[in-house]
Amino acid sequence: MRVGIAGCAGRMGQMLLKLLITAPGVLVVGGTERRGSHVLGRDLGALVGGEPLGIIIGENPEPLFEQADVVVDFTSPAATASHATLAAKTGTAHVIGTTGLDNDQMGAISRAAQRVPIVLAANMSLGVNLIEQVVEEVSRILDTDWDIEVVEMHHRHKVDAPSGTALALGEAAAKGRGVQLRRVSRRGRDGQVGPRVKGEIGFSAIRGGDVVGDHTVIFAADGERIEVTHKASSREIFGRGAVKAVLWAAGKRPGLYSMKDVLGFNLGSAAQPGGA
Numbered sequence: 001m002r003v004g005i006a007g008c009a010g011r012m013g014q015m016l017l018k019l020l021i022t023a024p025g026v027l028v029v030g031g032t033e034r035r036g037s038h039v040l041g042r043d044l045g046a047l048v049g050g051e052p053l054g055i056i057i058g059e060n061p062e063p064l065f066e067q068a069d070v071v072v073d074f075t076s077p078a079a080t081a082s083h084a085t086l087a088a089k090t091g092t093a094h095v096i097g098t099t100g101l102d103n104d105q106m107g108a109i110s111r112a113a114q115r116v117p118i119v120l121a122a123n124m125s126l127g128v129n130l131i132e133q134v135v136e137e138v139s140r141i142l143d144t145d146w147d148i149e150v151v152e153m154h155h156r157h158k159v160d161a162p163s164g165t166a167l168a169l170g171e172a173a174a175k176g177r178g179v180q181l182r183r184v185s186r187r188g189r190d191g192q193v194g195p196r197v198k199g200e201i202g203f204s205a206i207r208g209g210d211v212v213g214d215h216t217v218i219f220a221a222d223g224e225r226i227e228v229t230h231k232a233s234s235r236e237i238f239g240r241g242a243v244k245a246v247l248w249a250a251g252k253r254p255g256l257y258s259m260k261d262v263l264g265f266n267l268g269s270a271a272q273p274g275g276a
């Protein structure tokens, strides 16, 4: 399978490059970076301290999508939306890990998914996808006497907040409660905000150091509290999930798929597999 990596010099791009170079059945055919990047023109293998692959990092995504069966993309929201449109044009499967996508960018991805398979997940780790289902089930059981708050911490370089994973966990909680997240979401608090509104789902984002990604969903009631936590200590967990998604996506029918589809697990009868 021919695989391309958009954003190959990024934190996740380099992790994916290392994993994909050695993945059985995978041939890395190219990598792109942003126009003006200092890595343009360098060899892809040398970028991660390996043997030269004879593949030069380019800035034009079109040849990458034309050559590859699947392109994996951990870049920026604007780049990812335009890559999805390109994937639809070239008939290439697209695995997207980028977070912070706005409604227009999501629209571009959904339109592209009518023509090609796209796997989109804010978090490709097994653990987070499992706790999303746990959070949905717990939220289904508990009533609004239980206040739900999502807290996340990431490294100082992260540019979007709350994290895509925090929002996905909030969506899972809202789904379990049978409400729409956009109606109950509370993003941060500052100043004379008044008492907590019953039923809201709150989000708090902390940034600092080199934290790979910590997420906690707190269910707080009078007299007791439940906390569901996931802590990532290596980006390899996201990379391993992304490689699974790449291998899974090739040859699939067009559609917008999630990591639940890729991982194929489903906790309890109430949780429906997402996507497709």
Ligand SMILES: NC(=O)C1=CN([C@@H]2O[C@H](COP(=O)(O)OP(=O)(O)OC[C@H]3O[C@@H](n4cnc5c(N)ncnc54)[C@H](OP(=O)(O)O)[C@@H]3O)[C@@H](O)[C@H]2O)C=CC1
Residues within 6 Å of the ligand: 006, 007, 008, 009, 010, 011, 012, 013, 032, 033, 034, 035, 037, 074, 075, 076, 079, 096, 097, 098, 099, 100, 121, 122, 123, 124, 125, 164, 238
């Ligand atoms: N789904 C998941 O499991 C995970 C998702 N993420 C998400 O993935 C994204 C990337 O994270 P991370 O790797 O830490 O970020 P980085 O900033 O380290 O990597 C992004 C890379 O993409 C490059 N880039 C930007 N625009 C383009 C473009 N048009 N064409 C090609 N390359 C481009 C950036 O270049 P430059 O630096 O020059 O801007 C950078 O090298 C974020 O949205 C993050 O939230 C992260 C980890 C796990």
Ligand SMILES: O=C(O)C1=N[C@H](C(=O)O)C[C@H](O)C1
Residues within 6 Å of the ligand: 099, 122, 123, 154, 158, 162, 163, 164, 165, 166, 212, 213, 214
């Ligand atoms: O930017 C990151 O680093 C991460 N981003 C993803 C997110 O926004 O949820 C996933 C992971 O937490 C790391």
